[in-house]
Amino acid sequence: MYYxxxxxxxxxxxxxxxxxxxxxxxxxxxxxxxxxVRSHSGAAQGGVNASFANNPDAKDDSSxxxxxxxxxxxxxxxxxxxxxxxxxxxxxxxxxxEHWGCPFSRMDDGKIAQRPFGGAGYPRTxxxxxxxxxxxxxxxxxxxxxxxxxxxxxxxxVDLVVEGDAVRGVICWNMRTGELETFxxxxxxxxxxxxxxxxxxxxxALISTGSAQAACYRRGVPLKxxxxxxxxxxxxxxxxxxMTEGARGEGGYLVNSLGERFMSKxxxxxxxxxxxxxxxxxxxxxxxxxxxxxxxxxxxxxxxHLGRAKILxxxxxxxxxxxxxxxxxxxxxxxxxxxxxxxxMGGLDTDINGATKFKGLYAAGECGCVSVHGxxxxxxxxxxxxxxxxxxxxxxxAEYVLSKKAFKEGEAAINKNLRETKERIQAMMDxxxxxxxxxxxxxxxxxxxxxxxxxxSKAQMEEAHAKIKELKERMRHTVxxxxxxxxxxxxxxxxxxxxxxxxxxxxxxxxxxxxxxxxAHSRLDFKERDDTKFLQHTIATYSPAGPVITYSPVKITKxxxxxxxx
Amino acid sequence: MAxxxxxxxxxxxxxxxxxxxxxxxxxxxxxxGMTVLDALFEVLNHxxxxxxxxxxxxxxxxxxxxxxxxxxxxxxxxxQIAQFVGKGDLHISPLPHQEVVKDLAxxxxxxxxxxxxVKPFLVGAEPAPEREYLQxxxxxxxxxxxxxxxMCGSCTSSCTVAWTTKDYLGPAALMKAxxxxxxxxxxxxxxxxxxxxxxxxxxxCHTIFNCVEVCPKKLNPTESIQRLKIKCIKRKLFxxxxxxx
Numbered sequence: 001m002y003y004x005x006x007x008x009x010x011x012x013x014x015x016x017x018x019x020x021x022x023x024x025x026x027x028x029x030x031x032x033x034x035x036x037v038r039s040h041s042g043a044a045q046g047g048v049n050a051s052f053a054n055n056p057d058a059k060d061d062s063s064x065x066x067x068x069x070x071x072x073x074x075x076x077x078x079x080x081x082x083x084x085x086x087x088x089x090x091x092x093x094x095x096x097x098e099h100w101g102c103p104f105s106r107m108d109d110g111k112i113a114q115r116p117f118g119g120a121g122y123p124r125t126x127x128x129x130x131x132x133x134x135x136x137x138x139x140x141x142x143x144x145x146x147x148x149x150x151x152x153x154x155x156x157x158v159d160l161v162v163e164g165d166a167v168r169g170v171i172c173w174n175m176r177t178g179e180l181e182t183f184x185x186x187x188x189x190x191x192x193x194x195x196x197x198x199x200x201x202x203x204x205a206l207i208s209t210g211s212a213q214a215a216c217y218r219r220g221v222p223l224k225x226x227x228x229x230x231x232x233x234x235x236x237x238x239x240x241x242x243m244t245e246g247a248r249g250e251g252g253y254l255v256n257s258l259g260e261r262f263m264s265k266x267x268x269x270x271x272x273x274x275x276x277x278x279x280x281x282x283x284x285x286x287x288x289x290x291x292x293x294x295x296x297x298x299x300x301x302x303x304x305h306l307g308r309a310k311i312l313x314x315x316x317x318x319x320x321x322x323x324x325x326x327x328x329x330x331x332x333x334x335x336x337x338x339x340x341x342x343x344x345m346g347g348l349d350t351d352i353n354g355a356t357k358f359k360g361l362y363a364a365g366e367c368g369c370v371s372v373h374g375x376x377x378x379x380x381x382x383x384x385x386x387x388x389x390x391x392x393x394x395x396x397x398a399e400y401v402l403s404k405k406a407f408k409e410g411e412a413a414i415n416k417n418l419r420e421t422k423e424r425i426q427a428m429m430d431x432x433x434x435x436x437x438x439x440x441x442x443x444x445x446x447x448x449x450x451x452x453x454x455x456x457s458k459a460q461m462e463e464a465h466a467k468i469k470e471l472k473e474r475m476r477h478t479v480x481x482x483x484x485x486x487x488x489x490x491x492x493x494x495x496x497x498x499x500x501x502x503x504x505x506x507x508x509x510x511x512x513x514x515x516x517x518x519x520a521h522s523r524l525d526f527k528e529r530d531d532t533k534f535l536q537h538t539i540a541t542y543s544p545a546g547p548v549i550t551y552s553p554v555k556i557t558k559x560x561x562x563x564x565x566x
Numbered sequence: 567m568a569x570x571x572x573x574x575x576x577x578x579x580x581x582x583x584x585x586x587x588x589x590x591x592x593x594x595x596x597x598x599g600m601t602v603l604d605a606l607f608e609v610l611n612h613x614x615x616x617x618x619x620x621x622x623x624x625x626x627x628x629x630x631x632x633x634x635x636x637x638x639x640x641x642x643x644x645x646q647i648a649q650f651v652g653k654g655d656l657h658i659s660p661l662p663h664q665e666v667v668k669d670l671a672x673x674x675x676x677x678x679x680x681x682x683x684v685k686p687f688l689v690g691a692e693p694a695p696e697r698e699y700l701q702x703x704x705x706x707x708x709x710x711x712x713x714x715x716x717m718c719g720s721c722t723s724s725c726t727v728a729w730t731t732k733d734y735l736g737p738a739a740l741m742k743a744x745x746x747x748x749x750x751x752x753x754x755x756x757x758x759x760x761x762x763x764x765x766x767x768x769x770x771c772h773t774i775f776n777c778v779e780v781c782p783k784k785l786n787p788t789e790s791i792q793r794l795k796i797k798c799i800k801r802k803l804f805x806x807x808x809x810x811x
Contacts, residue, residue, distance in 0.1 A: 486581065
């Protein structure tokens, strides 16, 4: 059995930032499915919001204005004390990243460059060309090397161990050896990322399956606001690879088959820089009403007027992606795009410190829900969320461990979970039947994007719920063909899918019960926001029969809910 | 093989079970826009659940899926398979001269160990300013390219010198070293040059340019290494720069 005082599960931005915070104070180790520099944070492109007011057009910007934009963007579902905390911490946290080497793009005076982004009153998004996430990720990995933080790589967390009201450790599966391994800890920080792969048309990495999130959910950590799923307006048609919001921040147009900049109909003031939920709905409406290009499921992102120099300087990464994946050079031709699943606003229910209901268990980044994004996240706020709340959870976890009196408790509980996990995996290996789990995965993804997508209705979501239940049943008849030990992808993907179906059900049931339209949750049968009934967080608690839904209040401090126009 | 199909010839090896690697053929149906990674998933999902390969972002940015495809090191996720149709079996094998975990999945431990030897982190001026270190676009220019390295290991795996000398830092680690030497915010240039100014460092590079040929991000590690060499030699000729007080 391995032992560390703090275990961080996941090595994207949130996990690394947490570990970098706690490691100098308390023995900390990182467990990760992939090497840190492979993490999905590295795919983030456009930038990170902080009210530096470096851009001459942002002289009057402040953390308060950032807080207002974030809250309005969230359709008032974010907890405003958490939003204020995040926006106040934004500048110091980004300064820290810069001091650690993050190569931000620069203004002529040498300060960090900032660009306009959706739903923001000022050009507030600090950027490093269009690879901001990649550079931030490398910077934090480099910091973890400096601090010599131990890394357990090629490990997948398959179970969480809790005993009474406290966390005891995790069970991992070592992909290289195929063996289960036990990790005991005084505190565990889950930073395992989102669960976007539950959806078809996702911009997410293939490892963003939410499997660690699902493991926690099964052991009693509730999921919050899971029905709020962000669709990014501009993903490449065909592969749904992300085309940064920065493309519109730099002045890119969205154009339909008639050659119209159609955003004038939906957000006449903000145009292409309205928040993502609104732009995605607008694109989908154009497509649904037959104004997609050539009548197909996409519209054009036109960057040609920005000119070659600006595209090469500011947007080199998405230019390469467009050339490699659709054979279109944005300097010469408009890029075919459609909305794609992008981000899970919801996640493991935490407070402002990232603390969950179990002592010593924290969650940070996309796998958690503080909540600062509410019903719709603003672009540039997710990278900020990872560093601010990664740091916070690392600091609070270290304080917690340093205040503890008893250590190394819970061996029996860990061994019990190990036995249960072994049995579960063995049962999976022993199953017989005619079902192929990759087909079930494909059906789940198709169901979620078709029936619990940008526009939703009761009838469609009920069909989706029935389908998910059917798929859960069919999972019992799937076969794991690979009986080997090392790097068994067949077993890994079957295991992941079990958890994905649980999380998918939490999304569907939460969405069905929320009879209103708010942010990214847009219902055709309940078109208005209903603050009397639904200005509250959805809490989904695991039960073998399906998620049990309750609600918890939203914290409102300065900003009274108002109509959301852009 | 019927029209609309391609045959993959994949190198198989399980370090735990097999004495020697062997080749196995799989035929997959083509679809528009199909990448080599898509084809590998097609095999895994519907033909052989024992196939192993690394993957993550499937957008050419995470560096997980570098492998030899059609005789050249490429990222499977951003390689369109259509270009190989009609040219016989498409050979796919793991990164050369790396320890194989299974099939196409290699062990990157040694690669990252070498990366760690160059102190891959910025050491800025102390005390740090309250806000960001200032760095003009012109000062950032020298790092614009080396920061784009995704650490996929293609260069180091293609480097014939790295094949024979496991202590050689290799192109990726040396480019990382250059990235900090070239960064106007960094303060320990001499210490960094000491780390590469030796036979396992810059002088081991024979300017074979394999690293430049294979880099999926079109970077130029050879140039970074030569720039480091120039700095090391200048230092020998003209003495070490005095540190600013």
